[in-house]
Amino acid sequence: MTTDSLIRFPVPWPRREAVATGRASRPLPAVWPLAAWLAVVGNLPLWQHVELLTTSSVLRWPLLAGLGLVLVGALAALLSLLAWPRVFRGVATALVLLSAFNSHFMWQYGAVIDPTMFANVVHTDVREVRDLLSARLFATVLLVAGPALWWIWRHPLPRRGWLRQTGRNLLGVSAGIALLLVMGLLCYQDLASLMRNHKDLRYMVNPLNTVYAATRLVTDQLPRQVAALKPVGEDARLGASYRNQARPPLLLLVVGETARAQNFGLDGYERPTTPALARWQAEEGLVNFSQVRSCGTNTLVSVPCIFSPLTRAQGGDRTPQHENLLDVLQRAGLAVLWIDNQAGCKGVCNRVPHAQAGDAPVPGLCDGGECLDPAMLQGLDERLAALDPVRSARGVVLVMHQMGSHGPAYYKRTPSDHKPFQPECASSTLSDCPREQLVNAYDNTIAYTDHFLDLALQWVQQRSVAGVNDSGLIYVSDHGESLSENGLYLHGVPYALAPDQQTHVPMVAWLSPGLQRRSGVSQECLRSQADQPLSHDHFFHSVLGLMDVQTSARLPALDMTHTCGHG
Ligand SMILES: [Zn+2]
Numbered sequence: 152m153t154t155d156s157l158i159r160f161p162v163p164w165p166r167r168e169a170v171a172t173g174r175a176s177r178p179l180p181a182v183w184p185l186a187a188w189l190a191v192v193g194n195l196p197l198w199q200h201v202e203l204l205t206t207s208s209v210l211r212w213p214l215l216a217g218l219g220l221v222l223v224g225a226l227a228a229l230l231s232l233l234a235w236p237r238v239f240r241g242v243a244t245a246l247v248l249l250s251a252f253n254s255h256f257m258w259q260y261g262a263v264i265d266p267t268m269f270a271n272v273v274h275t276d277v278r279e280v281r282d283l284l285s286a287r288l289f290a291t292v293l294l295v296a297g298p299a300l301w302w303i304w305r306h307p308l309p310r311r312g313w314l315r316q317t318g319r320n321l322l323g324v325s326a327g328i329a330l331l332l333v334m335g336l337l338c339y340q341d342l343a344s345l346m347r348n349h350k351d352l353r354y355m356v357n358p359l360n361t362v363y364a365a366t367r368l369v370t371d372q373l374p375r376q377v378a379a380l381k382p383v384g385e386d387a388r389l390g391a392s393y394r395n396q397a398r399p400p401l402l403l404l405v406v407g408e409t410a411r412a413q414n415f416g417l418d419g420y421e422r423p424t425t426p427a428l429a430r431w432q433a434e435e436g437l438v439n440f441s442q443v444r445s446c447g448t449n450t451l452v453s454v455p456c457i458f459s460p461l462t463r464a465q466g467g468d469r470t471p472q473h474e475n476l477l478d479v480l481q482r483a484g485l486a487v488l489w490i491d492n493q494a495g496c497k498g499v500c501n502r503v504p505h506a507q508a509g510d511a512p513v514p515g516l517c518d519g520g521e522c523l524d525p526a527m528l529q530g531l532d533e534r535l536a537a538l539d540p541v542r543s544a545r546g547v548v549l550v551m552h553q554m555g556s557h558g559p560a561y562y563k564r565t566p567s568d569h570k571p572f573q574p575e576c577a578s579s580t581l582s583d584c585p586r587e588q589l590v591n592a593y594d595n596t597i598a599y600t601d602h603f604l605d606l607a608l609q610w611v612q613q614r615s616v617a618g619v620n621d622s623g624l625i626y627v628s629d630h631g632e633s634l635s636e637n638g639l640y641l642h643g644v645p646y647a648l649a650p651d652q653q654t655h656v657p658m659v660a661w662l663s664p665g666l667q668r669r670s671g672v673s674q675e676c677l678r679s680q681a682d683q684p685l686s687h688d689h690f691f692h693s694v695l696g697l698m699d700v701q702t703s704a705r706l707p708a709l710d711m712t713h714t715c716g717h718g
Contacts, residue, residue, distance in 0.1 A: 181308055182234055182323055185243060186226035188299050189358065190219055193250030195295070196257035197355040204349055214345070217338030224330030225359060231323025235316060236308045243303045250357035251295035255288050259582060260559070260640035261633070263354035268643045269364030271451045276494040278521060282560040285580050351648055381472055383460045383704050384479035390699035392669045393545060400546040400666055401620035402698060403611050406454060407600060407657070408493060408555030409642065411631030412441070414590075414597050415657040422572070424597040427605035428659060436674040437608075438681055440658040445630040446687035448653045449643040453629035453687065454497045454552070460704050462688040468646070476691045477503045477550070483700045486542035488534060489550045490527045496552060504538060523566060524603040527551045528610055547620070548698065551607070556596035556632060558641050561589075565599040572598070581640045589634055608661055621665035623697070627690065628656035658685070662697075670697050676715035685711060 191198075201218065205211045233242045256262045311319075335342065346352055354360050412418040416425035417432065417439040431437035446456030446463045458475035461467035481487045481503055489500035492508040508522040516526040535543065554564060559579045562570075575592035576584030584592075604626055614620040631653040633639035642653045660677055667673045689711050695702065696710040707713040 181239065181306055182227050182230040183223075185247075185299060185303065186223050186230055186327070188302075189226050189247065189250055190222035192295055192299075193247065193254065193357045194222065194355075196254050197352065197357070200349075200352065200355060201345070204345065214338060214341045217334050218342060218345075220334040221331050221338075221342070222356065224327045224332075224334065226327070228324045228327025228331065229359070229362070231320050231327055234308060234320050234323060236310045239308050240303055244300060246358045246362075247296045247299045247303070248292065249361045251292040252288075253357045253361060254295055255291040256283075257355065258291070259285075259287070259580060261638045262641065262643060263351050263645070264357075264360040264364060265354045265643075265645045266364040266367040267447065267449055267452050267645070268354075269361060270368055271449050271643060273368065274451055274494065274497070279494060279557075282558075282563070282579050285578075287580055351645070354645065380474050382478075383474040384482060384695075384700075384702040387479050387483040387700055387702035387704070389483050389485070389545060390701045392699045396669070398618060398621050398665065399544055400669065400698060401611070401614055401622045402546075402548050402666075402694070403607060403622070403624045404548065404550045404694065405604065405607060405624065405626040406457065406550060406552045407626055407628035408450065408553045408557050409630065409632045410556050410597060410600055410628035410657050411652050412443070412655040412657050413631070413652055414594055416597075416601070417441075417659065418657055422594055424594050425601040426598075427601045431605070431608055431661060432659075435608075435612075435661060436678075437659055437661040438674055438677045440660070440680065440685055441682050442684045443627065443656050443658040444684070444686040445628070445654045445656045448630050448646055448649045450493075450629050451497055455499055457627065457629065457687045457690050458499045460691050462709070463686065464688075467688065471498065474502075475499055476694055477548070479695065479702060479704060480548050480698065480700060481542075483698075483702070484542060485546045485548055485698065485700075486538040487548050487550075488538055489552065490534070491552045492522055492524055492527050492554045493552050493557070496550075500550070506534060521563070522554070523564075524551075524553050524555065524600070525606055527553075528603075528606055531610065546698065548694070553600065553603070555600055555628070556593060558593075558632065561592035561596050564596045569599050569602060570595045581635070586635050593632065593634055604659070611661070612663065615663035615665055621663055621669055623660070623662040623666045625658070625660045625694070625697075627658040627687070630654065631656055666697075670699055670712070672697055672712040672715040677712070679714070680711045683711075 198215070201215065205214060230243065233239055253264050262268065414420050414422075414424055416423050417428055418441050423429075428437060428439070432439060445453050447453040447468050452468050455471045455475065456463060456467040458477060459467040459471060460473055460475070477487050477489070477499060487503040489496050489503060489505035490508060491500070491505065496505060508526045509517055509520060511530060513522065513526045513529045516523045516529070535547065538547070556564060559581050562575055562577045572591035572594045574588055575595055576588040577592070578584055581589055608624055611622045611624045615622045630642050632642050633644070633650060633652050636650060636652055639650065644650065644653055646654070662670070662672065662674055662677075689709050692705050692709040693711045695705040696712040
């Protein structure tokens with residue numbers, strides 16, 4: 152087939168008719184009905200939300216109409232900008248589909264579409280997408296997008312000279328902007344106060360939220376990813392505790408997923424979701440940190456930020472421009488290994504040895520391309536033996552990135568013999584389940600993380616008892632989760648608006664007697680920080696402190712082990 156035939160076939164009949172009758176589809180008919188459809192039907196979640204917010208207002212209908220016309224104007228301007236014959240149908244189709252998908256996720260999960268949420272979607276994997284597919288998604292897409300798509304594909308733009316087309320498009324853009332400005336000014340008072348008081352509304356306007364987020368991603372993040380990372384801790388070296396050491400240290404860092412403090416037994420939850428950790432706390436001195444804040448409300452922000460030398464306020468929550476903790480540990484001479492049981496390490500492990508749990512599927516723990524978290528504990532001796540022996544002899548930092556409580560399919564995160572809370576929600580459509588079942592399914596994932604951490608702690612302790620390593624474990628969750636509180640599900644609400652459930656995360660630490668001795672950091676001393684306000688900001692500096700890595704990049708003020716009297 153030639154390119155020519157690709158372009159010319161099939162010729163849709165409306166165009167032939169339009170050409171024959173001389174009533175060529177002008178940009179106006181093509182653009183304005185579509186803008187109106189997107190503003191009204193493509194934004195049903197927004198209208199529901201605004202309607203709820205304005206129940207007491209006398210001026211509700213004028214406000215709704217005003218906002219509606221502002222949207223029509225903005226969308227008509229955008230569509231007019233794109234109204235080129237070969238471009239329009241494809242782009243319009245994409246915008247309509249985006250509106251439909253966005254509507255579904257807003258309805259189902261109370262999600263809003265901001266730049267980090269969008270970046271998250273870009274970085275997702277097949278497994279995560281599969282969990283989100285549902286009959287309701289298809290129904291929403293069909294109802295919201297179907298009629299608009301039918302219309303778009305039945306009304307192609309005629310071909311004209313580029314000068315005429317430019318003129319028409321500019322006319323459409325101007326008319327759209329004029330409508331936006333006139334209506335915006337007429338309703339300024341009400342609209343401004345609505346937007347000021349409900350900042351999340353700006354992320355609810357389909358599909359402009361996604362267009363904005365995509366533009367931000369391209370202009371803001373891509374250039375940074377291309378640019379070389381700034382080196383961190385170039386002066387990093389191992390401290391005095393490594394001289395003539397009897398055993399090398401081994402620290403296991405567990406990066407949790409979507410565990411929130413509110414449902415963590417050790418943090419005062421009424422249900423026993425962490426019985427094994429409670430035992431470690433009572434018998435082995437495990438320290439629970441009860442006031443830890445996450446850096447972001449989603450994985451893509453939080454995981455790099457946990458390992459970043461920057462605090463959240465310094466930009467640790469943005470696309471990394473600096474090397475991270477693992478680079479510094481490796482530069483100091485230690486062996487580093489990242490084992491992942493999720494959609495990757497978000498760039499954190501790019502320059503250190505890393506492996507995916509599913510690479511060597513463990514029977515009974517891995518099924519259908521997914522592994523339960525304990526699979527990361529299988530074959531560890533072989534994995535460690537494969538690391539650089541010179542480095543391993545100095546010390547090892549091992550990272551395990553959990554699947555944890557990843558939603559919405561919580562029930563998939565736990566095997567059938569580890570579901571203490573019954574009955575549990577067995578659907579990805581969370582709003583279909585009674586809240587108790589949703590909480591049961593989520594609590595089962597926390598209880599399973601408790602079980603996983605128990606196994607991990609046993610392994611770490613065994614290394615110490617056997618005299619192989621001076622060992623320890625630190626666990627921290629990347630962000631929390633909403634379980635229908637305020638109509639919200641999942642996570643990813645913009646940080647400034649995020650509820651406590653999404654940013655208050657569990658963190659625990661256990662150190663073998665040998666590691667306490669060599670680092671000068673006793674568990675008693677750590678316990679003095681247990682109820683202090685801490686955050687992901689402290690992680691980079693505290694791990695360097697605990698591992699006795701000497702570098703100007705470690706800031707004592709952010710090292711929670713600093714007060715324990717070492718280096
Ligand atoms: Zn996460």
